[in-house]
Amino acid sequence: xxxxxxxxxxxxxRFTGSVADAEDLVQDVLLKLYPRTxxxxxxxxxxxxxxxxxxxxxxxxxRQRARSPIADLAADAEGEDNPLDTLPAIKDGPEEHAERSxxxxxxxxxxxRLNPEQRAVVTMHDVEGYSLEELETILDTPLGTLxxxxxRARRRLxxxxxxxxxxxxxxxxG
Amino acid sequence: xxCRDFTPQLDDCLDxxxxxxxxxxxxxxxxxxxxxxxxHQHAAALQAALRTLPAPTPRQGFVDQAxxxxxxxxxxxxxTPRRGVLGMALAASLVLGVAVGVFLVxxxxxxxxxxxxxxxxxxxxxxxxxxxxxxxxxxxxxxPGNVELVGYGDRELSWQTDLREGGNLLQLPLVARGTAKDxxxxxxxxxxxxxxxxxxxxxxxxxxSGM
Numbered sequence: 001x002x003x004x005x006x007x008x009x010x011x012x013x014r015f016t017g018s019v020a021d022a023e024d025l026v027q028d029v030l031l032k033l034y035p036r037t038x039x040x041x042x043x044x045x046x047x048x049x050x051x052x053x054x055x056x057x058x059x060x061x062x063r064q065r066a067r068s069p070i071a072d073l074a075a076d077a078e079g080e081d082n083p084l085d086t087l088p089a090i091k092d093g094p095e096e097h098a099e100r101s102x103x104x105x106x107x108x109x110x111x112x113r114l115n116p117e118q119r120a121v122v123t124m125h126d127v128e129g130y131s132l133e134e135l136e137t138i139l140d141t142p143l144g145t146l147x148x149x150x151x152r153a154r155r156r157l158x159x160x161x162x163x164x165x166x167x168x169x170x171x172x173x174g
Numbered sequence: 175x176x177c178r179d180f181t182p183q184l185d186d187c188l189d190x191x192x193x194x195x196x197x198x199x200x201x202x203x204x205x206x207x208x209x210x211x212x213x214h215q216h217a218a219a220l221q222a223a224l225r226t227l228p229a230p231t232p233r234q235g236f237v238d239q240a241x242x243x244x245x246x247x248x249x250x251x252x253x254t255p256r257r258g259v260l261g262m263a264l265a266a267s268l269v270l271g272v273a274v275g276v277f278l279v280x281x282x283x284x285x286x287x288x289x290x291x292x293x294x295x296x297x298x299x300x301x302x303x304x305x306x307x308x309x310x311x312x313x314x315x316x317x318p319g320n321v322e323l324v325g326y327g328d329r330e331l332s333w334q335t336d337l338r339e340g341g342n343l344l345q346l347p348l349v350a351r352g353t354a355k356d357x358x359x360x361x362x363x364x365x366x367x368x369x370x371x372x373x374x375x376x377x378x379x380x381x382x383s384g385m
Contacts, residue, residue, distance in 0.1 A: 005237045010229040019291055023236060030244035037248075103223055105295050105324045109347045112297050126224040132189075151185050158216055 001037075005030065007047060008054055014123040015058045017112050028057050048130070052138045055120060062116045110160040118153035121146055126154075175203040180210045187214070188221055230294050233378055290350040292379040295324050300344045300373075302362065308337040311364040313344075318356030321375055322349050337364075350377040 008029055012022035033040065033053065043049050111119055120139060124130045125146075130138065132146050139146065180203055186192050187200055204211045290296055314332040317323060323331070324347040358373040 001241060002237055005240060006232060009232045009236070013229050017297060019230070019233070019294070019296060020289065023232075023240070026232075027240050027243060030240050031247050034244040034248035104227065105347070105349070107220075107223060107227060108295050109297070109324060112345065112347070122224070126221055127227050129225070147185065154185065154188075154217065154220070157220060161220065162216070 004046065004050060008050055011051055011054055011124075011128070012058070014127060015055070015116070015120055016061075017108065017119075021061070025054060025057055025061065029054050032057075048134060048138050051124070051130075052140070055139055058116070058120070106161060107157075110157050113160055114153055114156060118149055118156070121149045122153040122157070125150060175199045177203075177207060177210055180204075180207075181213075184214065184217060188217055230291060233291065287374040287376055289376050289378060290321070290348065292350050292353060292377055295347055295349045298346045298348050298373075300346065300360065300371075302337060302342040302344065304337040304339060304342060307339050308364045310334050311337050311362055314361040314363070315346075316359040316361075317348075318354070318358060318375065320350055320352030320354045320356060320377065321358065322351055323347065324349050350375065353377045353379050 005026060008026045009022055012025040013019065016022055016025065029050070040046060111123070114122065121135065121141075124135055124138065125132060132143055132150070135141070135146055136143050141149075180200060183192065183196065183200060187197070192200070204214055288298055290298075312332060312334050315323075315330070317329040319329070322329070354377075356375065358375065360371045360373070362369050362371075
């Protein structure tokens, strides 16, 4: 079970970008799955199945936060209209400077600016390598919706990272 | 092919979902259109970078702890409640209350703590609650010596901003470079009054090699 927990943790971190949230999501999934451990043995492709369970848990988390007064802002922060935009910086603010840092850190910051659905499709498809057809099941979303979501997510990432376009030859270490 | 025909096909092109004729048509267009060529290069480079984006390994002890809790809960020995919505929201967030002019707290509040992993960027969210809209408030941040704002060299920065009534979210992409226990100091000033907030960092260096 340990490799599966590490896999779940990696996906949870990719969804949330937060160690604390990733730990909470994984813990919640394990609490749900443990009474059904015997059923897991019969599942042919366990990882996509686990990813689906995790994604549902993540959606629940996002919805719960959306109902909380504090979470309203946190959820909005991940959409196209970031509340930070309402805190205009006369001098350059942290966001502007973040975009000038190393590529990996800039990409992580840009992913934080996507809404949860966009972040999920881009991390599962572009980072984890799942096909859109596989994601139809994992994310329980029609192919057409996934394609438009992916299109918007990539366009927004390119816009967020366009302050300092990186060359095709630049590589991520690690 | 025209530029307006290329853009809608960019994603399918990146994902290898085009047939040979469509690929050839795009290739010919890219050879003669520098703007679309630049867009394609940028998109392909981003996709390549995403493909190699690392993820952290769980902190030491987390997997054992999580499995143990799940086992205990399944056995009915321990009921492990899910954190409440607020608790979840605050896991990586911090709410700082400020009501300039009507701030009546007379005793110091405990300094909140946020957990960071060494060398792993984490977005820390600060929520400033304002009792009324504030125009041109000055927000100053002083970071401790072991924590950096991602991509920002200085540890002290200050800028003017407008606060709206209610919650105002500030996201700080932070990365811990050392394990020393120290505090971030945020100061909000407006109309001759100011309020200072402190935030403690606990830095865990477990799994540093995971990135």
